[in-house]
Amino acid sequence: MEAYAVIETGGKQYRVQKNDVVSVELLDDAEAGQTIELGRVLALNDGSGLKIGIPLVADAKVTAEVIEEYRAKKVVAFKKKRRKGYHRKVGHRQNLLRVKIASIA
Numbered sequence: 001m002e003a004y005a006v007i008e009t010g011g012k013q014y015r016v017q018k019n020d021v022v023s024v025e026l027l028d029d030a031e032a033g034q035t036i037e038l039g040r041v042l043a044l045n046d047g048s049g050l051k052i053g054i055p056l057v058a059d060a061k062v063t064a065e066v067i068e069e070y071r072a073k074k075v076v077a078f079k080k081k082r083r084k085g086y087h088r089k090v091g092h093r094q095n096l097l098r099v100k101i102a103s104i105a
Contacts, residue, residue, distance in 0.1 A: 003046045005104045007062050009039030016062065016101045023072075026095040030066045035102065038062045044104070064099040072096050 004017045010025025016038075030036050041060035044051045051057050072094040080087040 003044075003104050005041050005045070005060065005062050006043040007039045007041055013042065016104070018101055018104060020101045021067065021098060022064075022101065023096045023098050026069065026097050030069070030097055032066055032068055034066050036064055036066060036099070038064050038099070038101075046104075061103075061105045063102045063105075065102050067098040067100055069095070069097055 002017050004015055006013055006015050008014075009027075012025070014022055014024070016022055024038070027036065039062070040055075041057045041062055042053050042055065044053075044057045044060045051060075053060070074091050074093050077090045077092070078087070079089075
C-alpha cells in the first residue's frame with residue numbers, strides 16, 4: 001500500500017497520495033511551477049501504520065507543485081418567492097489552484 005496523508009487546506013480536508021492532482025482553494029503566495037507546502041497534516045499512513053494527529057501529526061510535511069491557477073465553473077444562487085414578485089440571481093466563481101503532490105514525509 002502506498003503512503004497517503006489527510007491534509008487540511010482552505011477549510012477542507014483531502015486524502016492525498018504521491019502524484020495525485022488536487023484542486024484546492026487559492027493560496028496567496030503560490031504561482032505556477034512553484035513548490036509549496038500544503039496545509040496541516042491531520043493523519044499519515046507511511047506503510048507501517050496509521051498515525052493520527054492530535055490535532056496535527058508532528059514532523060509531517062506534504063509538498064506539492066503548483067500546476068495552474070484557474071476559476072471553477074459558475075455557481076448560480078437563485079431565490080424566488082412565488083406570487084410576491086421577489087427574485088434574486090447571484091453568480092459566483094471560486095478561484096482555485098491545481099496542484100500535484102510531490103512528496104509525503
